[in-house]
Amino acid sequence: MELIGIIITLAFLLSFAASDRQGDALYDMKLKLNATGTQLTDWNQNQVNPCTWNSVICDSNNNVVQVTLASMGFTGVLSPRIGDLEHLNVLSLPGNKITGTIPEQLGNLSSLTSLDLEENLLVGEIPASLGHLSKLQLLILSQNRLSGTVPDTLATISSLTDIRLAYNNLSGPIPAQLFQVARYNFSGNNLTCGANFAHPCASSSPYQGNRPYFLLFFP
Numbered sequence: 001m002e003l004i005g006i007i008i009t010l011a012f013l014l015s016f017a018a019s020d021r022q023g024d025a026l027y028d029m030k031l032k033l034n035a036t037g038t039q040l041t042d043w044n045q046n047q048v049n050p051c052t053w054n055s056v057i058c059d060s061n062n063n064v065v066q067v068t069l070a071s072m073g074f075t076g077v078l079s080p081r082i083g084d085l086e087h088l089n090v091l092s093l094p095g096n097k098i099t100g101t102i103p104e105q106l107g108n109l110s111s112l113t114s115l116d117l118e119e120n121l122l123v124g125e126i127p128a129s130l131g132h133l134s135k136l137q138l139l140i141l142s143q144n145r146l147s148g149t150v151p152d153t154l155a156t157i158s159s160l161t162d163i164r165l166a167y168n169n170l171s172g173p174i175p176a177q178l179f180q181v182a183r184y185n186f187s188g189n190n191l192t193c194g195a196n197f198a199h200p201c202a203s204s205s206p207y208q209g210n211r212p213y214f215l216l217f218f219p
């Protein structure tokens with residue numbers, strides 16, 4: 001009986017240690033993003049469980065699975081500690097003014113299905129480590145200032161259904177497999193696509209969601 005009590009207590013403490021680590025990572029993310037005094041006010045270091053924080057979604061085991069902070073005007077950088085949020089499915093920070101590079105630690109988020117950093121001021125290269133995100137379906141990095149090449153490692157992500165790297169400063173070849181992705185957009189770079197190349201820079205998938213009516217009659 002005593003042993004069971006000890007085990008239950010340990011499990012309880014461990015689950016708090018886990019959410020503590022996640023809370024620390026989120027708090028560091030808030031600081032590095034340069035959130036102002038009126039933003040993310042409930043992202044409080046003294047509160048052990050981050051699952052109650054605004055814009056944070058957890059699963060039933062108190063693991064952070066979703067962080068969505070769109071168009072908040074953040075001007076800071078991305079914390080490498082985001083890589084500690086090991087259960088994260090969705091990371092979405094579009095429409096801010098985030099500077100600096102994409103931390104290679106994001107490649108540790110092995111449960112990630114959606115990464116959206118569109119329309120920020122990110123510089124540097126797309127980290128090759130993103131190729132480790134084997135469950136990734138959506139990768140949206142368009143409208144930043146990313147340079148260098150499109151890493152070959154992205155071609156190994158077989159779950160990708162939508163990749164958007166448009167309007168950056170990327171150059172060089174695009175791995176051929178990426179043209180097999182259902183929806184892609186590489187326009188506005190200096191990449192091997194478009195008029196002089198074998199593939200257009202953007203896929204022509206005209207329907208998102210419902211097919212237009214006439215296509216039902218004239219497929």
Ligand SMILES: *[C@@H]1O[C@H](CO)[C@@H](O)[C@H](O)[C@H]1NC(C)=O
Pocket residue numbers: 034075076077099
């Ligand atoms: C973040 O905020 C601090 C203090 O307000 C400021 O000195 C710094 O320049 C800001 N950094 C960015 C990247 O905006």
Ligand SMILES: *[C@@H]1O[C@H](CO)[C@@H](O)[C@H](O)[C@H]1NC(C)=O
Pocket residue numbers: 083104105107108129
């Ligand atoms: C996270 O990623 C970095 C860089 O990609 C790596 O050095 C580090 O060992 C990884 N950490 C864990 C816990 O996997």
Ligand SMILES: *[C@@H]1O[C@H](CO)[C@@H](O)[C@H](O)[C@H]1NC(C)=O
Pocket residue numbers: 145147148169171
């Ligand atoms: C664009 O990329 C090229 C080659 O990588 C680099 O020389 C140039 O400085 C970049 N331009 C901007 C505006 O970042």
Ligand SMILES: *[C@@H]1O[C@H](CO)[C@@H](O)[C@H](O)[C@H]1NC(C)=O
Pocket residue numbers: 171172173190
């Ligand atoms: C585009 O990339 C090629 C190499 O892939 C390079 O030779 C050329 O200078 C680049 N053009 C511009 C405008 O950056």
Ligand SMILES: *[C@@H]1O[C@H](CO)[C@@H](O)[C@H](O)[C@H]1NC(C)=O
Pocket residue numbers: 142143166167185186187202203
């Ligand atoms: C490609 O992306 C750019 C920038 O996000 C957008 O303006 C353009 O309409 C897109 N092209 C297609 C065919 O979706």
